[in-house]
Amino acid sequence: MTKIMISIGMIIFCIMLGAVFYQLNGEFNGRFVKSMWWSLATVTTIGYGDLSLEKDSSRVFTIFFMLFSVIISAAAIANISAVRDDIVREKKATAALERLDFTMLKHMDKDGDGLVAYDEFRLSLGVNGPDDDAAMEAEARKVMGRLNPNFQRFKEPVSKLSGGQRQSVAIARAILFNARILIMDEPTAALGPQETEQVSELIQQLKKEGIGIFLISHDIHDVFDLADRVAVMKNGQMVGYARTEDVSKDEVLGMIIMGKCPAGAEPGPGAMQEA
Numbered sequence: 001m002t003k004i005m006i007s008i009g010m011i012i013f014c015i016m017l018g019a020v021f022y023q024l025n026g027e028f029n030g031r032f033v034k035s036m037w038w039s040l041a042t043v044t045t046i047g048y049g050d051l052s053l054e055k056d057s058s059r060v061f062t063i064f065f066m067l068f069s070v071i072i073s074a075a076a077i078a079n080i081s082a083v084r085d086d087i088v089r090e091k092k093a094t095a096a097l098e099r100l101d102f103t104m105l106k107h108m109d110k111d112g113d114g115l116v117a118y119d120e121f122r123l124s125l126g127v128n129g130p131d132d133d134a135a136m137e138a139e140a141r142k143v144m145g146r147l148n149p150n151f152q153r154f155k156e157p158v159s160k161l162s163g164g165q166r167q168s169v170a171i172a173r174a175i176l177f178n179a180r181i182l183i184m185d186e187p188t189a190a191l192g193p194q195e196t197e198q199v200s201e202l203i204q205q206l207k208k209e210g211i212g213i214f215l216i217s218h219d220i221h222d223v224f225d226l227a228d229r230v231a232v233m234k235n236g237q238m239v240g241y242a243r244t245e246d247v248s249k250d251e252v253l254g255m256i257i258m259g260k261c262p263a264g265a266e267p268g269p270g271a272m273q274e275a
Helices: 002-024 032-044 056-100 117-125 130-147 163-177 193-208 220-226 249-258
Strands: 102-105 181-185 212-216 229-234 237-243
Touching: 002 032, 002 056, 032 056, 130 163, 163 193, 193 212, 193 220, 212 220, 220 249, 229 249, 237 249
Parallel strands: 102 181, 181 212
Antiparallel strands: 229 237
16 A cells, blocks of 8 residues: 555646645746646647747756656556555465465463463354353363363363463364364474473374474574474574485474574575585
């Protein structure tokens, strides 16, 4: 939208520039509307009609003004085309993600909002009304039973659950719609050892069920314990990617810190170039 507004502003500026010059140069007996029309016709090439210039200085200006307006119009059209292309790409990407059934897993609010576990499923389903409590609890128990059969605290506020249990609820809510791919951003962040182990077991269970997982983590131990493949980015560029069995932790650390791609990894555009 900003690019479109800039493009429109560029064209308006160009038209006003020409109109002001013709007005100050005494064309059309000082009638600004005619000066504006002449400038508009020059920029848009819609035709001058019965109007004509009287002064040579105006004619010379018009020659250069035409060239200037062509450049401005081309830049404006390029901006608008870029916006259109961005919209098309975004729609295609959205459609692709919908076909893949992506779900972005967000952390459960550790401060709590008074909701109990099955209320989180209610929000996911967009269901309102007190008459659905039994159905929501039954659905919560069904989904949680796949991941953590020992979880029984369905009627307790989320704020009272442990970090690992909150993540269990968040993961269960994410797979409620049979998502085939989950994006998990630092799922074990700020969790203790026991809770981290609990979440790791949940991730392993999801893998066994055939759910694809994009794990974003700064903990290299998590990466090697849970991931089949690792990709390293540095300064916004891909350093490289590899199967975890083909690289060591030290080599991955070298990719992170120095951007050095080891022999067992496929280099990306962000990999350090060998001298």
